[in-house]
Amino acid sequence: MTTDTLKQSAAAERKKIRKERFAQLRKNKAFIVGAVILTFWVLCALVGKFLVRINPDELGFLNGVETDLAPNATNWFGTDSNGRDVFSRVIVGSRPIIVMATLATVLGTVLGASIGLVSGYLKGWFDVIVMRILDAISAMPVLVLALLALSAVGGSSSVVTICIIGFVFTPIIARTVRAAVLNEAELDYVAAAKLRTERMPHILFKEILPNVLPPIIVEFTVRLGYAVFAIATLSFLGVGVELGSPNWGSQVADHYNLIFSGLWWSTIFPAGAIATLAIGINLIADGVTEAFEL
Amino acid sequence: MSTQPALELRDLRVAYRVRGIDREVLRGISLSIQPGEAYGLVGESGCGKSTAAFAAMRYLPRNGSITGGSIHFEGQDITSIGDDEIRELRTNAISMVYQNPIAALNPTIRVGKQVAEVFELLGKPSDEAHDLSLAALKRVQIADAEAVLERYPHQLSGGMAQRVIIAMALASNPRLLVLDEPTTGLDATVEAEVLDLVRELRAETGTAVLFISHNLGVIRTMCDRVGVLYAGALVEEGPTDEVLHKPNHPYTVGLLRCIPRGGLHKQTDRLDTIPGTPPPLGATLPGCVFVDRCAIAKDTCRTTPPNFVELANGHRARCAFHEQAASMPRAVDGTRSSGIGNSASSSSELLNISKLSKTFAQDSGDVRVLTEVSLSLRKGETLGLVGESGSGKTTLAKNLLGITQPDAGSVITLDGKTLGATLRDRSASEVGAVQIVFQNPDSALNRRHTVMRIVARAIEKLAGKSRDEAEDTAQVLLNDMSVDPILHSVKPTQLSGGLKQRVAIARSFAGRPQLVVCDEPTSALDVSVQANILNLLVDLQSKENVSYVFISHDLGVVRYISDRIAVLYLGRIMELGSAETVFNGPHHPYTEALVSSVPAIDGSQRVRVRLGGEVPSPANPPQGCVLNPRCPRMAGSGVEHLCTSVEPDLVEAEPGHFLRCHIPLAQLRQIQDK
Numbered sequence: 001m002t003t004d005t006l007k008q009s010a011a012a013e014r015k016k017i018r019k020e021r022f023a024q025l026r027k028n029k030a031f032i033v034g035a036v037i038l039t040f041w042v043l044c045a046l047v048g049k050f051l052v053r054i055n056p057d058e059l060g061f062l063n064g065v066e067t068d069l070a071p072n073a074t075n076w077f078g079t080d081s082n083g084r085d086v087f088s089r090v091i092v093g094s095r096p097i098i099v100m101a102t103l104a105t106v107l108g109t110v111l112g113a114s115i116g117l118v119s120g121y122l123k124g125w126f127d128v129i130v131m132r133i134l135d136a137i138s139a140m141p142v143l144v145l146a147l148l149a150l151s152a153v154g155g156s157s158s159v160v161t162i163c164i165i166g167f168v169f170t171p172i173i174a175r176t177v178r179a180a181v182l183n184e185a186e187l188d189y190v191a192a193a194k195l196r197t198e199r200m201p202h203i204l205f206k207e208i209l210p211n212v213l214p215p216i217i218v219e220f221t222v223r224l225g226y227a228v229f230a231i232a233t234l235s236f237l238g239v240g241v242e243l244g245s246p247n248w249g250s251q252v253a254d255h256y257n258l259i260f261s262g263l264w265w266s267t268i269f270p271a272g273a274i275a276t277l278a279i280g281i282n283l284i285a286d287g288v289t290e291a292f293e294l
Numbered sequence: 295m296s297t298q299p300a301l302e303l304r305d306l307r308v309a310y311r312v313r314g315i316d317r318e319v320l321r322g323i324s325l326s327i328q329p330g331e332a333y334g335l336v337g338e339s340g341c342g343k344s345t346a347a348f349a350a351m352r353y354l355p356r357n358g359s360i361t362g363g364s365i366h367f368e369g370q371d372i373t374s375i376g377d378d379e380i381r382e383l384r385t386n387a388i389s390m391v392y393q394n395p396i397a398a399l400n401p402t403i404r405v406g407k408q409v410a411e412v413f414e415l416l417g418k419p420s421d422e423a424h425d426l427s428l429a430a431l432k433r434v435q436i437a438d439a440e441a442v443l444e445r446y447p448h449q450l451s452g453g454m455a456q457r458v459i460i461a462m463a464l465a466s467n468p469r470l471l472v473l474d475e476p477t478t479g480l481d482a483t484v485e486a487e488v489l490d491l492v493r494e495l496r497a498e499t500g501t502a503v504l505f506i507s508h509n510l511g512v513i514r515t516m517c518d519r520v521g522v523l524y525a526g527a528l529v530e531e532g533p534t535d536e537v538l539h540k541p542n543h544p545y546t547v548g549l550l551r552c553i554p555r556g557g558l559h560k561q562t563d564r565l566d567t568i569p570g571t572p573p574p575l576g577a578t579l580p581g582c583v584f585v586d587r588c589a590i591a592k593d594t595c596r597t598t599p600p601n602f603v604e605l606a607n608g609h610r611a612r613c614a615f616h617e618q619a620a621s622m623p624r625a626v627d628g629t630r631s632s633g634i635g636n637s638a639s640s641s642s643e644l645l646n647i648s649k650l651s652k653t654f655a656q657d658s659g660d661v662r663v664l665t666e667v668s669l670s671l672r673k674g675e676t677l678g679l680v681g682e683s684g685s686g687k688t689t690l691a692k693n694l695l696g697i698t699q700p701d702a703g704s705v706i707t708l709d710g711k712t713l714g715a716t717l718r719d720r721s722a723s724e725v726g727a728v729q730i731v732f733q734n735p736d737s738a739l740n741r742r743h744t745v746m747r748i749v750a751r752a753i754e755k756l757a758g759k760s761r762d763e764a765e766d767t768a769q770v771l772l773n774d775m776s777v778d779p780i781l782h783s784v785k786p787t788q789l790s791g792g793l794k795q796r797v798a799i800a801r802s803f804a805g806r807p808q809l810v811v812c813d814e815p816t817s818a819l820d821v822s823v824q825a826n827i828l829n830l831l832v833d834l835q836s837k838e839n840v841s842y843v844f845i846s847h848d849l850g851v852v853r854y855i856s857d858r859i860a861v862l863y864l865g866r867i868m869e870l871g872s873a874e875t876v877f878n879g880p881h882h883p884y885t886e887a888l889v890s891s892v893p894a895i896d897g898s899q900r901v902r903v904r905l906g907g908e909v910p911s912p913a914n915p916p917q918g919c920v921l922n923p924r925c926p927r928m929a930g931s932g933v934e935h936l937c938t939s940v941e942p943d944l945v946e947a948e949p950g951h952f953l954r955c956h957i958p959l960a961q962l963r964q965i966q967d968k
Contacts, residue, residue: 020313020314020315023313023314024313024314027314187737187738188732188733188734188737188738189737189738189739189740191697191730191732192730192732192738192739192752192801193740194697194717195695195697195717195725195729195730196725196726196751196752196755196756196804196805197717197722197725197755197756198755207740207743210740210742210743211740211741211742
């Protein structure tokens with residue numbers, strides 16, 4: 001084979017594989033649906049303020065807007081018991097949950113991946129001790145832990161919520177990464193790195209990490225879905241997010257008892273928002289898992 | 295019995311769906327196997343051998359489908375029969391033996407239960423199943439069958455597990471037995487025994503056999519007829535002797551020329567290769583499938599697929615120019631003029647290993663894997679290391695490299711300087727001076743790094759160069775390995791096996807090594823690629839005057855590339871001498887058994903010298919000579935009492951030829967000449 005044909009075939013092969021993988025993702029309807037949903041909510045989180053005509057925090061009853069108004073042409077999702085526009089609050093309320101869920105998951109992934117890398121690479125006593133500590137952490141229920149921590153700092157704090165969720169996710173991600181690292185560390189390229197006097201940080205982060213990225217990405221998307229639920233639950237319980245700004249969990253919490261009076265809209269729409277976001281993320285997680293052939 | 299062929303494939307086409315697209319792996323294969331006949335399928339990896347084997351059982355992976363043609367078993371079309379019927383056939387009439395016997399057994403269930411299950415499936419009452427299982431294991435000559443029934447698969451050696459699988463496969467007295475590389479993972483001595491067993495059982499039962507192997511020697515000794523597969527198409531077929539003696543397809547000719555065979559040596563000969571690589575899975579091939587790599591291809595070959603040309607005795611070749619195949623030009627010049635290796639015998643000493651031992655501490659007690667190994671190696675010399683698995687070859691290599699730490703008292707010197715026991719104790723230049731080429735290039739190269747980065751990083755660290763300088767040097771180095779510049783920016787997953795191994799070799803040469811350990815560097819590669827890599831290693835040696843420690847289980851390869859050979863058994867050197875002496879004898883009895891177990895491609899019959907029993911555990915080596923419980927020559931030697939009580943020393947029995955054996959050399963010569 002000549003240089004030119006080699007050149008072409010190598011480049012073409014790469015392009016082809018990428019194209020085929022992408023085509024496969026595009027054919028995966030579930031993934032497309034998930035991507036559309038997530039894109040929608042991310043857009044809302046980014047520019048939601050400019051998308052709505054009514055200020056979500058405007059207390060309608062002060063301006064003569066009726067409270068508990070059923071969905072109509074002006075208030076598409078109706079108004080809540082304070083006369084605030086439910087539609088605006090759902091759209092704008094996407095920001096805190098998406099930002100917090102992402103930060104919490106990133107925190108858990110970074111911590112977990114680092115611990116998993118070191119633990120899986122060193123093995124031995126270090127590994128045993130670290131894994132037992134992680135087992136102990138994962139034995140604690142998320143909500144109890146979060147409620148304890150939040151009441152210790154005296155109420156709602158999104159920073160504490162993010163840290164707690166990240167902390168609880170750490171063992172789960174660490175375990176996944178460790179399992180992948182145990183396999184990778186046995187491969188000869190790690191021995192080859194040692195045979196050119198590389199130090200441990202290089203071997204962990206430059207050699208092994210890139211090879212365990214697929215499971216990390218999959219685990220990240222799965223955790224993101226759980227984080228959405230955890231944050232919604234905490235804000236439903238009245239902790240987790242500072243009061244004031246619109247957020248889905250507290251919207252549900254404030255109005256769910258009105259469902260029985262037939263005033264369903266101020267509860268169902270934010271609840272539906274939580275559900276669609278979680279489902280969207282999970283559909284993406286499934287698609288990503290399949291694309292990586294894990 | 296029917297007179298129909300046991301198995302017949304008619305224009306069979308199979309495709310695998312990968313990333314959403316169907317890719318053809320079998321391109322219309324037609325073959326038939328008569329009752330009682332053994333049919334071999336050979337070819338390089340990815341040519342569709344295993345797919346053909348699984349298709350014969352109508353067992354394809356989830357993404358595989360039959361897209362054309364038909365499969366007939368004893369005249370019955372089984373291409374599209376229902377699941378119940380195919381299950382019935384697999385239970386009663388067709389059996390399969392797999393490549394990895396340990397993986398083919400369920401690790402959580404005792405062997406006895408797994409074998410009994412087969413008989414229960416056949417409708418035997420469960421109280422008879424135990425006795426039948428016992429009989430089945432005895433039939434495949436498993437020693438201590440009763441005890442084996444009680445064991446779990448991980449407690450069996452590879453050879454024993456394969457016997458168990460064969461026993462299970464034969465339980466139903468099948469009319470067709472499919473063997474998919476049944477001995478590929480086994481040591482040569484065990485392979486020879488398993489092949490003997492299959493041959494005997496076949497003579498006894500008259501079962502038709504479809505035998506898949508990449509090893510032409512194995513096919514030669516096992517099969518009546520052979521089919522050569524390339525890129526999913528049968529290119530040549532006929533009686534085994536005919537095809538291997540008078541190949542009529544350029545691919546078969548090429549394959550046979552690639553193999554290092556008796557007599558060829560790096561000092562005088564270069565191996566021929568087949569240029570290029572096989573077409574990718576599912577490629578569209580309008581003409582002859584082999585045209586891109588064929589030395590005698592004409593323009594018509596690109597456009598018109600050739601038909602089978604019938605030759606004598608049912609020998610047929612699918613080549614329009616088959617008369618020219620045997621005399622086709624070589625891809626590589628056959629002789630080597632530079633005096634490679636000649637200087638090695640007179641050059642100065644590079645490596646000296648003195649009393650190297652390695653003990654692994656385990657809960658159940660210490661296991662001594664290497665026992666006082668002493669060796670030396672000259673500059674530019676190649677030392678072949680052979681021995682069965684567990685003989686300590688790889689441990690020896692790891693100790694040389696400093697990956698594992700030898701026991702206290704072991705001394706390794708390189709160029710007169712004592713090397714540190716571990717990598718930490720060695721300077722960067724010392725680390726660079728002793729490098730390795732790993733067995734499996736897939737695992738040896740980081741699949742997320744580019745070729746350039748892999749090589750340049752090694753130069754950076756080992757030669758202490760800046761990144762830019764390292765990249766310049768890497769360019770040159772990769773060019774020397776014939777890795778095209780355009781491939782420098784791709785990742786290893788986009789390279790073929792041979793190219794990957796070239797990159798790995800380039801990396802091992804990054805720190806200007808004096809000694810390179812080659813740990814089975816070609817065993818994961820196809821023969822045509824193997825020839826390429828061996829030629830490259832020899833070229834590098836003559837250019838750089840580097841020394842090699844070459845580990846391989848393939849004795850043909852070791853013989854070709856080695857100046858001297860050390861034979862290891864249970865962590866001890868049993869024999870050490872020049873390649874010629876070790877192969878021509880008189881041998882150590884262990885070497886003799888190893889050499890005689892290799893199936894010859896040319897069909898020449900050797901007297902098989904068998905080792906009895908299994909390799910003993912290094913945790914508990916036998917009293918006296920460690921070989922004595924298995925030694926083929928101890929009985930009748932007159933020194934039995936010594937063999938069982940005193941461990942012999944490694945002594946220089948004749949100039950340059952060391953043996954660890956109580957039997958005098960003259961007596962060994964006499965026995966072996968018979």
